[in-house]
Amino acid sequence: MAENHNYTEDSIKSLEPREHIRLRPGMYIGKLGDGTSPDDGIYVLVKEVIDNSIDEHMMGFGKQIDMRITEEMVEIRDYGRGIPLGKVIDCVSKINTGAKYDSSAFQKSVGLNGVGTKAVNALSNHFKVISVREGQKKEAEFEQGKLTKDHKIVDSSEKNGTRVLFKPDETIFKNYRYIPEFLDDQVWNYAFLNAGLTINFNGVKYHSKNGLYDLLMRKLDEDALRYPIIHLKGDDIEVALTHTNQYGEDYYSFVNGQYTTQGGTHQAALREGVVRAVREFFNKNFDATDIRASIAGAIAIRVQEPVFESQTKTKLGSTHIGPDAPTVRSFVVDFIKKELDDFLHKNPDTAQAMLKRILQSERERKEIAGVKKIANERAKKANLHNKKLRDCRSHYNDKKGTDEEKNNTMIFITEGDSASGSITKSRNTKTQAVFSLRGKPLNTFSLTKKVVYENEEFNLLQHALNIEDGLEGLRYNKVVIATDADVDGMHIRLLMLTFFLQFFPDLVRNGHVYILETPLFRVRNKKQTIYCYSEEEKMAAVGKLGAKPEITRFKGLGEISPDEFGDFIGENIRLEPIILNKDVSIKNLLSYYMGKNTQDRQKFIIENLRVEKDEVEAV
Structure with missing residues (x-):
């Protein structure tokens, strides 16, 4: 029998909430990340603070929110009622303290667990809260969740409301950076979902008159729309949808103002409702995939006490709208069946355009049915012995496992045996997979899905x-293109991006595609080794090490040993997200880089190469 004398009462420890948040931040805000993914922790911190301001707006208090985000500080100021002055410290530092447990005060709030702002406080180097109510002001300051300054209540001429300032703790969020495009999307979503609200963000005003209609107009290429966006509104529900010329299904779903990036019961009901409404209107039993092919839709609902499948609220798990209320499924499906049917009867031109797109999808599906069947059988046979894929144990679509594990899943798409070998040997086999290309892939520009x-x-x-039928079964959160930074590598990079943009644009739109950044230089002396990703970093490393360190220039991924590669794809991995600018047309983008205009492509590749003459230098 194993000895257990080391397992005593002293082995059992109780942590204060602040200590537990800092020890296990993933339980409160999901993954940490470094800011290169839109669901990284630093954006969740921003969201948790804004959510409180949004809830005040929803209750009818405050039509404006001021935001300022720099490398040094995040500042958010609303003009709601302000936190009751006697409870300011408790509301931002004591778990399970807040007004949202009182359903009469916050019937359809986003945050109901009393954790959000407390987690922001605990995970910040510096956190300050200021509340103004009826001519009086209360201010408190914290460091890593510990109260450092408790200011007395003073008179104030400022408008009512709450102001929060914080700086994420660099010891927890290592090498983080806020990416402007992700913040831009985050703020726009709040504006789209809250009519009448104006958000002043870094000097720019965000305001929407038409809600989800505006959202789809911003997200989609206008020249890709097959008919004007259908916009339907009801009590506690809003829907916008259209068909496009692009492949795949593209959805944006929200619950009580929360962007549910992984969908849930409401998004599933939207997909079902559209199919049923279309079949009944046209009185034809279309295949569901033909109806939904190339559809773009958005849905926002409000429910009482929503149930999410994780603390970060990215997937709705609620089955009912509220106590003694209809199911989410019946509520959404019934609304869409009635409202979409009414709309199509009143707008026959839109109905005909929709029918034309569905029939086109039906023809395309039947045309590739034969080759698809053969290809899928071949892929099924190869699946168990797929030499191209070195899989990992955890997957993004797993029903079990922690959110942190799922969010960290990634697949590296590599070129050549040497690069694939280095990554395969040094990867984390639990969350990192490798897919090897045998050379330059086919240029798929202007080709069909066949x-x-x-x-x-x-x-x-x-x-x-696992994206043949959409993103719901996506097996890896991050699809990472890992190629050399030379002419061939850049070309393969463009060819892979063309493939994804042409046939799976929603994979890119939803922030799943990245470029792996690998170091260009290794600067070392006998005591220390520094890997550098730019000429500027190399010069800084030389200045730090001094005394003529050895400088090695990496020409390709295959030159980097597996032991070294482990440092570049582990905790310190650097990924560059592929972000589709709202003003960029996918069609024009692909035509520019992958069409007949090869001079522009060559110019792009050359301008984005970083080439050094000497492999080894001595300074």
Whole structure:
């Protein structure tokens, strides 16, 4: 029998809430990350503070929110009622303290667990809260969740409201940076979902008159729309939808103002409702995939006491709208069936355009049915012995496992055996997979989806990602293109981006595609080694080490040993997200880089290369 004398009462420890948040931050804000993914922790911190201001607006208090985000500080000021002055410290530092447990005060709030702002406080180097109510002001300051300054209540001529300032703790959020495009999307979503609200963010006003209609107009290429966006509104529900010329389904779903990036019961009901409404209107039993092919939709609902599948609220788990209320499914499906049917009867031109798009999808599906069946059978046989894929144990679509594990899942798409070998040997086999390309992939620009099944490599990749029928089964949160930073590597990078943008644009739109950044230089002396990703970092490293350190220039991923590679794809991994600017047309983008205008492509590649003459230098 094993000895247990080391397992005593002293082994059992109780942590204060602040200590527990700092020890296990993933339980409160999901993954930490470094800011290169839109669901990284630093954006969740911003969201948790804004949510409180939004809830005040929803209750009818405050039509404006001021935001300022710099590298040094995040500042958010609302003009609601302000936190009751005697409870300011408790509300931002004591778990399970807040007004949202009183359903009469916050019937359809986002945050109901009393954790959000406390987690922001505990995970910040510096945190300050200021509340103004009826001519009086209360201020308190914290460091890593500990109260450092408790200011007395003073008179004030400022408007009512709450102001929060914080700086994320660099010891927890290592090497973080806020990416402007992600913040831009985050703020716009708040504006789209809250009519009448103005958000002043870093000197720019965000305001929406038409809600989800505006959201889709911002997200989609206007020249890709097959008919004007259908906009439907009811009590506690809003829907916008259209069909496009692009492949895939594209959805944006929200609950009580929260962007549910992973969907949930309401998004599933939207997909079902559209199919049922279309079948009944046209009196034809269309295949559901033909109806939903190329659809873009947005849905926002409000429910009492929503149940989410994780603390970060990215997937709705609620089955009912509220106590003694209809199910989410019946509420959404019934609304869409009635309202969409009414709309199509009143707008016959839109109905005909929709029918034309559905029939086109039906023809395309039948045209590739034969080759698709053969390709899928081939992929199924290859699945168990797929030499191109070195899989990992955890996956993004797993029903079990922690959010942190799922969010950290990634697949590296590599070129060449040497690079694949280095990554395979040094990867984390639990969360990191590798897919090897045998050379330059086919340029898929202007080709039809038939090529996805005819090309064995693309078909195997599609099955490895599990995205044939949409993103719901996506097996990896991050799809990472890992190629050399030379002419060939840049070209392969563009070819892979063309493939995803052409056939799976929602994979890019939803922030799942990245470029792996690997170091260009290794600067070292006998005591220390520094890896550098730019000329500027190299010069700084030389200045730090001094005394003529050895400088090695990496020309390709295959030159980097597996032991070294482990440092670049582990905790300190650097990923550059592929972000689609709202003003960029996918069609024009692909035509520019991958069409006949090869001079522009060559210029782009050359301008983005970082080339040094000497592999080894001595300074």
